[in-house]
Every structure is written in structure tokens, then in C-alpha cells.
Amino acid sequence: RTENVRCYFNGLARMTTVNPGNDRCKFPGVTL
Secondary structure, eight states, X not given: OOSEEXXXXXXXXXXXXXXXXXXXXXXXXXXX
């Protein structure tokens, strides 16, 4: 997978980085 992926948070699409080995998206101050 690429480092930059589109994650949908609260109906908004933000470009975030994904933790290596983790398929979850990282948000500023919030980790889903």
C-alpha cells in the first residue's frame, strides 16, 4: 500500500499516512 491514502472521517476525506503494519488511518491526535 502507498503511504498516502484517503481516509473518510466524519464524512470528510483527508489525506493521511498509514502506520507500517497497521491498516488503520492516523488522524491528528486521534488514531482509529
